[in-house]
Amino acid sequence: MNPQTLDMFAGVVNDIANGPRVGSFQGLTADLLRRLSEKGLTLEQCADRRMLARSRSTLEGRCREFGIRFPDYTPSNMRKHVQFIPTGDYLELTGPEVDAVAGILGIVTMTRDCVPFCSIPAHGFDDAKVALRAAGYEAKKGMAPKKPKAAANG
Incomplete structure (x- = not known):
């Protein structure tokens, strides 16, 4: 994954983590994708598609791998x-x-x-x-x- 994409991903996830509590994982994923698209990043630009997978464990693992704080949310x-x-x-x-x-x-x-x-x-x-x-x-x-x-x- 190129450093620019990783920096964008880290910045967006940190913004979400420091913001208000997210109500659901679907909301977290939607917020993540919306903010990445606002910064001009498309799915095709992601060298590793697993970074945006709709699996909580995968997304949390990618955040942990790069030292990014994962946003808090509580499942229903x-x-x-x-x-x-x-x-x-x-x-x-x-x-x-x-x-x-x-x-x-x-x-x-x-x-x-x-x-x-x-x-x-x-x-x-x-x-x-x-x-x-x-x-x-x-x-x-x-x-x-x-x-x-x-x-x-x-």
Whole structure:
């Protein structure tokens, strides 16, 4: 690989590593390719195509080989998952992550029956999901609790 290509690659990867946290490996790859193309580098100019392979281990290995810090990202399956339960016009979260999530979202933790919980308006879930993803959480909407069935006449 020629030194100019390696310098471009190292510069782009270091820019990404020193920037905001990348949410997914696909996002990392897309950002890497976009920034390389902005610098004028095409895939044909790369002497070693493995440098841009869509394999995390390959890309991380190439960075390690050339002493480049690999950008931080957390795959979805390794993030902490939190589930909000619909209650009327609000979504409630209970469990061990309540205090951390409330701190990230800037909301107050309340207590009901000695159990801490926090709630957000249902229309604000999309913004909360983005904020939590940036903090390393994966947020989902759960199902509302089922109401008991009426006893059958019989």
